[in-house]
Amino acid sequence: MKDKIRIASGQGFWGDLIDAPFHQVTKGKVDYLVMDYLAEVTMSILQKQKIRNPVLGYARDLPDLLKRILPICMDKGVKIITNGGGVNPVACADAILGIAVKSNINKLTIAVILGDDIRDNINEIISAGCELNNMDSGESILHYKDKLVSANVYFGASPIVEALKKGADVVITGRTTDTGLTLAPMIYEFDWDKNNYNLMAAGTIAGHILECGAQSSGGNFLGDWKSVDNMAEIGFPIAEAYPNGEVIITKHPGTGGKVTFETVAEQLLYEIADPSAYITPDCVADFSSIKLQDLGNDKVRVYDIKGKEATAFYKVSCSYADGYTASGSLTYSWPDALSKARAADQILRKRLDNLGLKFDEIRTEFIGYNSTHGPLSVKIDEDNINEIMLRVAVRSKEYESVKRFGMEIAPLILTGPPSVTGFAGGRPRPSEIIAYWPALIPKKLVRPEVKILELKQ
Amino acid sequence: MKIRLLDIAHGRSGDKGDAANVGIIAYDDKGYEIIKKYLTKERVKKHFDGICFGEVERYELPNLRALNFILNKTLGGGGTVSLKLDAQGKTLAAALLRMEIDINE
Numbered sequence: 001m002k003d004k005i006r007i008a009s010g011q012g013f014w015g016d017l018i019d020a021p022f023h024q025v026t027k028g029k030v031d032y033l034v035m036d037y038l039a040e041v042t043m044s045i046l047q048k049q050k051i052r053n054p055v056l057g058y059a060r061d062l063p064d065l066l067k068r069i070l071p072i073c074m075d076k077g078v079k080i081i082t083n084g085g086g087v088n089p090v091a092c093a094d095a096i097l098g099i100a101v102k103s104n105i106n107k108l109t110i111a112v113i114l115g116d117d118i119r120d121n122i123n124e125i126i127s128a129g130c131e132l133n134n135m136d137s138g139e140s141i142l143h144y145k146d147k148l149v150s151a152n153v154y155f156g157a158s159p160i161v162e163a164l165k166k167g168a169d170v171v172i173t174g175r176t177t178d179t180g181l182t183l184a185p186m187i188y189e190f191d192w193d194k195n196n197y198n199l200m201a202a203g204t205i206a207g208h209i210l211e212c213g214a215q216s217s218g219g220n221f222l223g224d225w226k227s228v229d230n231m232a233e234i235g236f237p238i239a240e241a242y243p244n245g246e247v248i249i250t251k252h253p254g255t256g257g258k259v260t261f262e263t264v265a266e267q268l269l270y271e272i273a274d275p276s277a278y279i280t281p282d283c284v285a286d287f288s289s290i291k292l293q294d295l296g297n298d299k300v301r302v303y304d305i306k307g308k309e310a311t312a313f314y315k316v317s318c319s320y321a322d323g324y325t326a327s328g329s330l331t332y333s334w335p336d337a338l339s340k341a342r343a344a345d346q347i348l349r350k351r352l353d354n355l356g357l358k359f360d361e362i363r364t365e366f367i368g369y370n371s372t373h374g375p376l377s378v379k380i381d382e383d384n385i386n387e388i389m390l391r392v393a394v395r396s397k398e399y400e401s402v403k404r405f406g407m408e409i410a411p412l413i414l415t416g417p418p419s420v421t422g423f424a425g426g427r428p429r430p431s432e433i434i435a436y437w438p439a440l441i442p443k444k445l446v447r448p449e450v451k452i453l454e455l456k457q
Numbered sequence: 458m459k460i461r462l463l464d465i466a467h468g469r470s471g472d473k474g475d476a477a478n479v480g481i482i483a484y485d486d487k488g489y490e491i492i493k494k495y496l497t498k499e500r501v502k503k504h505f506d507g508i509c510f511g512e513v514e515r516y517e518l519p520n521l522r523a524l525n526f527i528l529n530k531t532l533g534g535g536g537t538v539s540l541k542l543d544a545q546g547k548t549l550a551a552a553l554l555r556m557e558i559d560i561n562e
Contacts, residue, residue: 041537136474222550223467223484262467262482265521269480271471273527275516288518325540363533363540372548375507376555393540434537436474 002031005189007182007206007239011035012213014042014059014084020213020236022069025078027252030238031189033073034181035082036211037062043175044319044434046086047119047150057088058172063095066170070096071103074169081160081181085172087117087150093172093453100455108455111163113173115448118316118441119151125445132316132439144320144437151318153441156281156310157203158194159448160184166452175317177280179207182239190243200283201307202245205290208278209249209267209302210237216249216267217298218257223266230256235298247302248295261294264302281314281443283307313440322435323360324402327393328409329367331422338382340417341366341390347416348392351408357401365391389422395433402430459559466492468550473527475535476511477546479553482523489522495558501526504556508549526553 008030010021014037025033037059050057062084073080085092093110100108118125122145125132131140132151141148152175161184163171173181183203186192192199209216217237218228235255240248249264251257268287272278275287289306332340345364352362365371367389369380394405406428413420465488468481481496483489502513511529518525532546533539543549 220469221467222469222554223482262484265482265523266467266469266480268521269478269482269518269523269525270469271473271478272480272525273473273476273478273514275518275525288516288520290518291520322538325537327540361533361540365542367542371542373552373555376504376552391542395538395540431537436536438474 001191001243002189004240004242005031005185007032007034007185007210007241009034009210009213009236009238011037012211012215013037013039014061016213018061018065021065023252023255024236025069025072025076027255030078032185033078033080034210035080035084036178036181037082037084038086038175040317040319040436041434043087043152043317044149046088050088055091058086058092059084062092063099066096067099067103070100071105074105074108079164079169079185081171081184083173083176083181085112085174087152087174089113089172089174090451096170096172097453097455106455106457108169109167110170110172110453111166111168112451112453113155113159113163113171113176113448114451115446116153116155116175117151118153118446119148122148122151125441128445130441130445132318132437132441135438135440141318141437141439147320149319149321149434151316153446154281154315154317155448156180157184157187158282159450161187162450164188166450168452178211179204179280180282182207182210183282186241194282197283197307197309198305199245201285202247202305203241204278204280204282204285204307205287205302205305206239206241206247209264210239212267212270214257215270216264217251217259218263221263221266223262228258232256245305249300249302250298259298259300261292261300264292264300279311281310283310312443314443314446316439316441318437318439319434320437321432323395323397323433324399324430325393325395325433326402326406326428326430327391328406328428329389329391329422330409330412330420331387331389332417333387333419334385335383337385337388338366338369338380340419341388344390344412344416344420345392348408348412352405355404357404358398359394359396359401361395363393367391399430406430458561459557460491462556462558463554466554468554470546470548470550472532472535472545475530475532477528477531477549479526479528479550480523481526481550481553482521486522489519491558491560492524493517495560496524501553504553505531
């Protein structure tokens with residue numbers, strides 16, 4: 001058994017710094033590279049791509065990235081774990097196999113985790129007595145089941161552990177918890193008992209620290225942000241894990257950013273609810289038990305973590321189309337910038353009203369004044385403000401109303417208040433709203449499956 | 458004596474559907490005693506008047522010198538439904554740090 005493993009975070013979301021995984025596997029020793037690509041909205045986008053083209057539906061950046069780093073990872077023995085398989089992990093794995101062949105890699109094992117996509121099994125699941133009641137409203141999914149764009153179960157670390165046991169060099173999953181990507185190699189390498197919930201919680205919390213990439217190593221740091229050195233070359237976080245569940249969060253020497261008590265604490269607080277009950281398929285982790293020790297030199301020790309037994313359910317995230325939105329903006333300059341923007345907003349609203357268009361909501365924000373902190377914004381000197389960007393957004397069930405709204409922005413330039421600019425992007429186009437349906441499903445109703453694809457000499 | 462929360466604490470915020478989570482972390486133990494005492498659910502709800510339209514939940518994480526708040530009904534519907542520029546509540550931690558506290562009251 002190894003006495004420690006180093007797990008590197010390569011992506012915090014789909015769209016993160018493209019070169020980060022390359023730096024993670026070249027600037028120092030790591031054993032695993034984990035990459036999170038999936039937000040809730042990503043699943044429905046990928047599902048739509050797959051409907052249009054059956055060989056798509058995964059993070060298309062991934063094959064390009066692996067072209068660059070797979071030879072390095074194979075050479076150094078770095079294993080790659082990612083949920084970039086989206087709604088089509090098999091097609092993703094096929095694309096990666098193709099790249100491996102072109103890169104003259106002649107021995108490779110890719111594991112694909114399947115079984116999370118339950119969109120085509122909804123009727124069976126309902127017949128088995130689970131109506132996928134909405135976790136927020138309690139409503140049954142019966143009236144929505146025929147318009148679902150996607151429905152995916154969040155799997156945890158277990159299927160990834162199985163994949164690693166089968167010798168996988170690369171693990172491609174569909175919907176998996178971000179934390180499971182990091183916990184899995186710890187369970188595998190240290191032969192952890194899955195009923196030891198303190199250890200499960202320790203790996204889960206390490207995963208939470210890594211899952212948003214550089215957000216734990218100095219990015220988006222609200223403390224003394226000016227003290228973060230060389231953000232241009234920010235180092236992504238690395239979890240150095242030990243068999244007893246202790247983890248040291250660090251980054252490669254010479255990279256920018258910083259890892260301190262404060263930067264790690266901020267990430268621990270990100271998007272959590274009740275800290276004593278952070279629920280994953282692997283355990284219920286207690287964030288209030290976490291102890292942090294800043295060891296200096298960009299090292300923070302995370303220890304003494306407590307966890308409890310996992311629940312009997314997986315979380316399911318379903319999505320369905322629910323109308324349209326669009327937003328448009330124009331910029332007004334001094335003098336009277338804010339008054340002009342306000343007047344333009346009133347003119348626009350009157351025109352929309354005269355047209356008899358139907359909107360569920362029209363929202364106006366004045367960027368440079370109140371778009372982020374709303375009523376908490378301090379009063380400004382209206383005579384002297386240099387410029388204001390007017391942003392108006394609408395939402396409607398009717399596509400045509402939203403489309404017509406998009407046609408009413410540009411005319412304000414010639415038919416509204418003066419000294420206005422900033423309409424270079426063309427008419428705002430309606431974009432489809434994807435609404436979410438969070439639910440729980442008994443674990444026994446779904447079964448993760450590990451599929452192995454191999455290149456052999 | 459009035460102190461500004463920004464001077465004794467930092468934090469991070471994000472989304473959970475239509476709710477925002479706002480985590481506030483004190484720089485030292487003295488700061489934690491202040492936020493623990495003065496950052497009540499009621500005071501946070503009042504601070505976010507006109508932004509948060511639901512219940513405020515409050516949780517303590519003494520090991521991290523931190524409090525976590527859940528602001529329900531805050532993000533204009535959340536996800537892709539929301540029309541807000543800050544649909545994910547990313548700037549709300551900074552908004553809470555605007556608060557001034559009179560520690561002699």
